[in-house]
Amino acid sequence: MQELDPTILQKAQSWLEGNYDADVKAQIQKMIDDKAYTELTDSFYRDLEFGTGGLRGIMGPGSNRINKYTIGSATQGLANYLKKTYPGEKISVAIAHDSRNNADLFSKITADVFSANDIHVYFFNALRPTPELSYAVRHFGCKSGVMLTASHNPKEYNGYKAYGDDGGQFVAPHDAAVMEEVAKIKSIDEVKFDRVEANIQEIGEDVDALYLADIATLTVSPDAIKRQKDLKVVYSPIHGTGITLVPKALELFGFENVILVDEQTTPDGNFPTVVYPNPEEKEALTLALKKAQETDADLVLATDPDADRVGIAVKNTDGEFVLLNGNQTGTMLIHYLLSAWEEKGKLTGKEYIVKTIVTTYLIDRMAEAKNVTCYNTLTGFKYIGELMTKFEGQQTFIGGGEESYGYLIGDFVRDKDAVVSSAFIAEMTAYYKDKGSSLFEALLDTYVEYGFFKEKLISLTKKGKTGAEEIVAMMEKFRNNPPAELGGSKVKTLKDYEKRVETDLASGTVTPIELPTSDVLQFITEDGSIISARPSGTEPKIKFYCSVNGKLESKEAYAETEKQLEAKIDTIMKDLGV
Known part of the structure; x- marks a missing residue:
């Protein structure tokens, strides 16, 4: 039987003796009495910290769990930060x-604590998508905002996304400053839980209307939509918040044949019809695909619980529905936007797009061909939002995104937005159909023109304290002993984003990386393959992003070329020992 670290017991004992409710204390005492030391250790071995997605964890008692006390402490810390940052000002949050x-x-x-700290709260009176929270922060001129969500994580999880005054999630140095304030709170007695009703203002449909009206102004091909208004779009919110706005956005764009997956339209935190509420997983789209086959749909859309990510399925050249991965959907969104903007004469040389370093470099190649700047940021949409705020009023943001199914068009928000993305995915499907092409055929045409880029994400789950230590050891091994060859091609470059240096492995030449520090390693081979290793900031995982590319001679050669590239990825991952 595992022995219990005395410091864990001491921390648990502080909760038993502290000003916590009886139910929480009973759960902790039961873990001790049952000698459930692994569970107790995982609940108390650390304090939850802000990662790339904010505060996120399994719900339950303990400092490493999401509960009313960790939520309250985070809010008190954020409130203290805001009052120090904006002394003497009337502060508001959404x-x-x-x-x-x-x-x-x-x-x-969260509203209780902010209001008790004399901070004005714009409080959505019912569930809403994450991007609308970002929109509200900007619209009301708030200094901060909070979204309670764990995005696409399993049902046991919940989380807390904290936003700055630009509507984007906190970035350095502000994220560290917030964490510092949270860490200063040594007792739950320091958290002000006494709600002040006068400081809370409910919002809802009024903001919906403003947000949707702004989204509607972004459409690039309204005439194509008019001609293809009967495009059959199957949509599932997977029991999440997307049901509140995605159908309305599609209708506002002009689509008249939106088919809902009835079994998944009711919001439900147990996500009863899926194993995992993640549109990246085929299983989560099972019912949507069934509905699409029954109705002979043109497009399948599915959004995650907080409606910031969207997965899609389209018909391939054999008429079978296939899921596009995040890189493929992002590629087609950017390809469509660049093409449509060019056709409308809107490309002036001052436009830009943004993606992350682990998102397909096919996007960089397309942008270069259109003389549009493509910026690369660290993983996490907060970095895309940060760059958008930096360039506001100087350059024009067309769109951007990341391989993990998160995209943004227009600059009304500073986070990934499945509401506007769903509308634009439908719009681009109508655009290509209007030209006599399916979205899948348009993807193949893009590969033929720019090169066939194939990406694959391999995730290894390592739970608990032991798992976290294993992930650290794996990264150190790769950092200190980079592979000499991957997939039959020499590794020519090592990019270490933690040390912020790029090393030419042949010459030993080192050049700085002009991005913030992040625990990411990239291996770049002589044949253009890019392999990135990155511990997740929101889940107990280490992720390997593998990108290979080659020439696609014709659309007919797609299947065979894909098979060859897939085999190359498998070889690379074996070479890495993964």
Whole structure:
């Protein structure tokens, strides 16, 4: 039987003796009495910290769990940060939540604490998508915002996304400053939980209308939509918040044949019809694909619980529905936007797009061909939002995104937005159909023109304290002993984003990387393959992003070329020992 670290017991004991409710204390005492030391250790071995997605974890008692006390402490720390940052000012924040279990409770606790600290709260009176929270922060001129969500994580999880005054999630040095304020809170007695009703203002449909009206102004091909208004679009919110706005956005764009997956339209934090509420997983789209086959649909859309990510399925050249991965959907969105903007004469040389370093470099190649700047940021949409704010009023943002199914068109928000993305995915499907092409055929045409880029994400789950230590050891091994060859091609470059240096492995030449510090390694081979290793900031995983590319001679050669590239990825991952 595992022995219990005395410091873990001491921390648990502080909760038993502290000003916590009886139910929480009973759960902790039961873990001790049952000698459930692994569970107790995982609950207390650390304090939850802000990662690339904010505060996120499994719900339950303990400092490493999401509960009313960790939510309250985070909010008190954020409130203290805001009052120090904006002394003497009347501060306001916006708060929203998704469909997860306890998300409404946690949002009210967040509002309680802010209001008790004399901070004005714009409080969404019902569940809303994450991007609308970002929009509200900007619209109301708030200094901060909070979204209660764990995005696409399993039902046991919940989380807390904190936003700055630009509507984007906090970035350095502000994220560290918030964490510092949270860390200063040594007792739950320092958290002000006493709600002040006068400081809370409910918002809802009024903001919906403004947000949707702004989204509608972004459409690039309204005439194509008019001609293809009967495009059959199957949509599933996977029991999440997308049901509140995605159908309305599609209707506003002009689509008249939106088919809902009825079994998944009711918000439900247990996500009863799926194993995992993630549109990246084929299983989560099972019902949507069934509905699409029954109705002979043109497009399948599915959004995650907080409606910031969207997965899609389209018919291939054999008429069978296939899921596009995040890189493929991002590629086609950018290809469509660049093409449509060019046709409308809107490309002036001052436009730009943004993606992350682990997102397909086919996007960079397309942007270069259109004389549009493509910026690369660290993983995490907050870095894309940061760059957008930096260039606001100087350059024109067309669109951007990341391989993990998150995209943004227009600059009304500073986070990935499945509401506007769903509308634009439908628009681009109508655009290509209007030209006599399916979206899948348009993807193949893009590969023929620019090169066939194939990406694959391999994730290894390492749970708990032991798992976290294993992930650290793996990264150190790769950092200190980089592979000499991957997939039959020499590794020519090592990019270490933690040390912020790029090393030419042949010459030993070192050049700086002009991005913030992040625990990411990239291996670049002589034949253009790029392999990135990155511990997740929101899940107990280490992720390997593998990108290979080659020439696609014709659309007919797609299947065979894909098979060859897939085999190359498998070889590379074996070479890495993964």
